[in-house]
């Protein structure tokens with residue numbers, strides 16, 4: 001029997017969960033259709049960094065709104081847990097990027113973000129176990145840290161369900177139906193569902209799902225290796241760090257581990273379903289060589305485990321939050337390996353775009369789908385170049 005809803009969200013990763021939370025809060029009967037189980041895509045493998053430093057003000061605005069209204073205030077705003085841990089965050093910049101670092105930090109301060117440019121000597125004072133050669137300046141955000149992407153997703157979904165949303169797992173969308181240029185519903189492995197609003201939040205599968213509505217999204221997959229190292233007992237406190245000098249990012253993982261990954265060598269264009277869950281052969285050796293330059297005590301560490309995750313990435317490595325194709329069809333995809341931290345405010349802004357015609361939490365119009373056809377790819381105001389090389 002056909003089931004009828006006000007809105008259908010395809011995909012129960014963090015993006016779909018955030019959108020469902022905000023739709024249900026506005027009173028829409030919402031169905032979230034998930035081909036496997038919640039957070040089984042990119043979200044379940046996310047490194048979970050919550051930092052506000054971007055080279056694009058619109059992305060900093062999204063993370064700041066996400067931090068201020070959600071991660072820093074989760075129980076009150078959403079209910080449940082998101083696992084946010086405040087470690088502080090450092091963006092270590094290449095020497096030739098000093099002007100850009102200062103430009104980005106100035107933009108972020110205008111937004112209201114608690115951030116400043118600090119010298120390598122100041123970094124050393126705050127975090128004595130970090131080697132501070134090979135760079136002069138870093139941006140420091142004392143309020144940032146990391147959160148648990150699976151907890152975040154489930155907590156959004158639980159709250160959406162409390163507001164009347166329906167989550168259906170093991171339910172793959174196999175067709176999207178339109179009449180007179182408007183979406184009307186979907187077919188799935190669990191039957192048909194009707195709704196005048198359909199949101200594609202299918203992560204690395206979003207290109208395939210968009211094609212079901214006749215929309216061609218320039219999105220490929222991005223496959224990313226992440227290592228967990230044992231934390232040497234003598235290692236003192238350190239924050240979450242994106243280090244553009246050694247091309248790595250790392251952060252504490254609880255009290256016993258360190259999470260670390262590289263900014264280069266992530267594979268592009270694997271099939272979203274490829275079961276290739278083994279890291280690239282040079283991953284660990286390269287990572288440890290790089291990490292030792294910044295934290296020599298990593299020599300005393302050992303490898304705990306590795307996991308491999310996959311997200312969808314666009315040509316400018318920025319998300320798509322937009323209407324596209326038939327009336328009532330929306331894209332919230334192409335999150336390009338950085339979309340966890342922005343998902344709360346991005347979900348709020350998407351729902352405003354859908355229901356009110358204009359986003360108000362954060363202006364997400366820079367992330368419109370049409371930019372690709374127009375050849376107007378997004379560039380940061382003080383761009384560092386692509387995050388993922």
Ligand SMILES: Cc1cc2nc3c(=O)[nH]c(=O)nc-3n(C[C@H](O)[C@H](O)[C@H](O)COP(=O)(O)OP(=O)(O)OC[C@H]3O[C@@H](n4cnc5c(N)ncnc54)[C@H](O)[C@@H]3O)c2cc1C
Nearest residue numbers: 011013015035041042043046047049173203309339340341
């Ligand atoms: C290894 C890794 C590390 C990362 N680290 C960070 C980080 O530190 N900070 C940060 O901000 N971001 C990070 N990211 C990015 C962030 O995690 C992702 O951008 C975000 O989780 C994507 O969420 P999503 O909901 O769009 O996609 P997904 O989590 O992939 O969810 C999409 C869902 O859609 C479902 N689906 C697909 N096709 C269908 C269909 N036909 N019918 C029904 N359901 C369907 C899938 O099963 C899946 O559950 C990282 C990503 C990876 C892979």
